[in-house]
Structures are given as C-alpha cells and as structure tokens.
Amino acid sequence: DQQVKQNSPSLSVQEGRISILNCDYTNSMFDYFLWYKKYPAEGPTFLISISSIKDKNEDGRFTVFLNKSAKHLSLHIVPSQPGDSAVYFCAASPNTNAGKSTFGDGTTLTVKP
C-alpha cells in the first residue's frame, strides 16, 4: 500500500509559466511534508517543507499548499525556468523526524525554453 502517491510521472511546461506538481497521501499520522528535487547522478536535495498546522508555505518561486482534509499537497513553481527540470519527490513524515520520510515515486518536470 503506497502511502504517498504522485500520480503524474511527468509534466512538461513552457518557460515562464506555472508548474504545478501534485501529491496525495493516505496516512493521517503524517504531519510534516517535504519536497525534494533530484538531478541525474545526484542525491535528492531539499526544496521546501510544510507543517500540518499550516496550509501554505512560500519560498521565492516555490510555494507548497497543503489540504489536510483532502490529504493533498501541491508544489507551485512560478515562473518556471529550464534549470527547474528535474525529478521532484514528495515526502511525508509522522513526527519530528523529518529525515525518516515516506517518499512518492516522483514527477519528472521538463521546462521547455
């Protein structure tokens, strides 16, 4: 049973437009959520996170939205840049140990110039 799901394996957007990546989870015990970005031949790197007590967190071009009732979160990238092309992983953890996370299978974002 996959507890964190990213239903879109890939997404392609034009440079300058908005990228929206989605993630659903099933475990109600998750209370901290993270997005990681991964380039080929590198490990995942942290992008942005959100606690369950919030519904939005913003950092520059990146905003994460959390809808607890729907068990859904999304990552918005505005404006998208070609350098954003990577695999994006959604991750969730149940407590203050955010390093021990359950990951989705990732969405490959391609930003076209």
Added chain:
Amino acid sequence: DTGVSQDPRHKITKRGQNVTFRCDPISEHNRLYWYRQTLGQGPEFLTYFQNEAQLEKSRLLSDRFSAERPKGSFSTLEIQRTEQGDSAMYLCASSLGRGVNTEAFFGQGTRLTVV
C-alpha cells in the same frame, strides 16, 4: 566539500558476494539514515541512527543487511550474500535531530549492480 559523502559511487559484484558501503554525514548532524531507491521509484527508508544508536529498522532490511555507526560519525551498510534483487541505489542522508523538524541532506548514493 562539507556535504554527505558516500563511497564507493558504483559497485558491481557477483551474486553471493558481500559488499560494504560507507557514508560520512555532515559533521554536526547526529541523525543518519539509509535509503534504497530502485528505478522509477522514490527512496525507501531502511534504517536510521541517532548518534551511534540504531533506533529503527524497516522490514525491508532483511537479515542479510547490517548497518553500523560505531562512533556516531561515519556509517557502514553491509549486504551479505548479495542477490540480484539487491541491485539499487543506496542513499545515505543526515540531519540535525534536536526536537525540531529539519530536512535530510542526501549523499550522491552508491549504485549497486549484482550480476
């Protein structure tokens, strides 16, 4: 470079052989994690240490797998009697664990191929 370091980056081994991977975390991080990632999937948690204590192991970690962090600094992950199904990317990560949520910093991984 003060990031998480993993060695080797690539390992090809014959089925039945033992392999050992090393991870050097960020120096001030007291938590260390091992994950496994197969093609097309996200990282899967294997085990984690707080200082030298191994506090949790996933059911994915069979008896052939053992991890240590002897002095609370670097860690090793050993796989005995490797099987083809062990072929994967093994990722190490570290984080500060002082009662607040902090993200994990990942190394570049060790890619294991069992032939």
